[in-house]
Amino acid sequence: MSVLESLLRIDCGSTAESAVSFISESVKDAKASGVVMGLSGGLDSAVCAALCARSCDTTAMMMPDSAVTPDSEMADAREVARVTGVHTKVTDIGPIVAEFAKGVAHNDASLGNVRARIRMAMLYNHANLENVLVAGTSDKSELLIGYFTKHGDGASDIAPIATLYKVQVREMAGHLGIPRNIIDKKSAPYLSNARTAEDEIGLTYEEIDPILYCMVDRGMDDAGTSDSTGIDSTKVAHVRRLYESSRHKRAGSAGATMK
Amino acid sequence: MSVLESLLRIDCGSTAESAVSFISESVKDAKASGVVMGLSGGLDSAVCAALCARSCDTTAMMMPDSAVTPDSEMADAREVARVTGVHTKVTDIGPIVAEFAKGVAHNDASLGNVRARIRMAMLYNHANLENVLVAGTSDKSELLIGYFTKHGDGASDIAPIATLYKVQVREMAGHLGIPRNIIDKKSAPYLSNARTAEDEIGLTYEEIDPILYCMVDRGMDDAGTSDSTGIDSTKVAHVRRLYESSRHKRAGSAGATMK
Secondary structure, three states: OOHHHHHHOOOHHHHHHHHHHHHHHHHHHOOOOOEEEEOOOOHHHHHHHHHHHHHOOEEEEEOOOOOOOOHHHHHHHHHHHHHHOOEEEEOOOHHHHHHHHHHOOOOHHHHHHHHHHHHHHHHHHHHHHHOOEEEOOOOHHHHHHOOOOOOOOOOOOEOOOOOOOHHHHHHHHHHOOOOHHHHHOOOOOOOOOOOOHHHHHOOOHHHHHHHHHHHHHOOOOHHHHHHHHOOOHHHHHHHHHHHHHOHHHHOEOOOEOOO | OOHHHHHHOOOHHHHHHHHHHHHHHHHHHOOOOOEEEEOOOOHHHHHHHHHHHHHOOEEEEEOOOOOOOOHHHHHHHHHHHHHHOOEEEEOOOHHHHHHHHHHOOOOHHHHHHHHHHHHHHHHHHHHHHHOOEEEOOOOHHHHHHOOOOOOOOOOOOEOOOOOOOHHHHHHHHHHOOOOHHHHHOOOOOOOOOOOOHHHHHOOOHHHHHHHHHHHHHOOOOHHHHHHHHOOOHHHHHHHHHHHHHOHHHHOEOOOEOOO
């Protein structure tokens, strides 16, 4: 194992325990009665579901849009619900998205973001009714490279896996008993097409994560990052651009204000 | 004029100039071609429209829901568009809200938040297509007492009037030539009913603003705030509760994470 691999390695037991405490404390502090989260069939929401289920009463909403969500994802989501024991609610957002698209100009990318935002609105609608917190399912890799919809899937009250890189979430998933096919499949947002995240970004998370670790957690410059990771400098520069250009997505929710 | 009134008083000319520079610089830095914002017929969006129009190409979207938006608000919004010279787009969100409500349990309050979030999704859909920034219309008073929908009207790329208290926005409106009837009418969100903001909160902005100024900008405790403003201590305590309990709404957009 390289030095870097060992730095990105986590103690799954104690990390899971911290996350469970964080979720429980957040719910208690907010005088809420549990959490609600979106369950997609992907890795991140599976791990989030397992952690939330260990912490408090958890409702997982499955919100497919039949226009773009493969049936296989719904089957995986149901399997995660079964092994984690979360309550489920299924709502097809297709008709809402269609109604939205009818009234305004749009394209594939903008409509993908609309889907993420309608899901957010749906989670908060449930949260308002049931006095629960919205748990976001973004991981640290996605948050740092901006691979999420601002005020959509990136919007929540608490973000239980926001401190874990994708490769760490994968390790955690094994520890939490998430089915192997969900751990091994490539991450894909299914917001508008079936491309995987890594295809779209052009790098694997085995490259992205050590780069981000050196760049963000250790504050190294590009040359140092490339040296330490042994990863090509053009890839490092690519991640730096993603990181810098997505800064606004991680800012305060009201947006930038005058200094 | 009391000491406090004079502290809350702004130089409208130089404040407007700073806001215009901030908007222009933000647009330039983001390599965007202008801004899009929601225009409701209320005071805040009127001032925001006037400032944006002086800064860059501005599209103001009017997004009524015929179920709750009074015709008089649309007339006021049109008048603001006329005097400020912004481009307008009108989209009725009623059918989208109705489609949303069909599929899930909801109540008046939760559906009010859904309206704010659908408007946000609509602004970002336009922003995606036209490469413009979303300008939020929340003022400092609303942001500090939590009088906005999280990830809804409180969500934007830039927040041009987030540094101005409501009473200052009102002063600015006069300077910017906003029609008197818009300046003088009581603020109302029209998310789910026709109550004014001040009725709902139980305090006037002439009380809220000096309290917030002492409490937040000057860091005074409740006794000091009550002394300095001459406002009853129960009202001060009420504002403190609103300020503290809405802290989570002003946090990073991903939500709370483990420390």
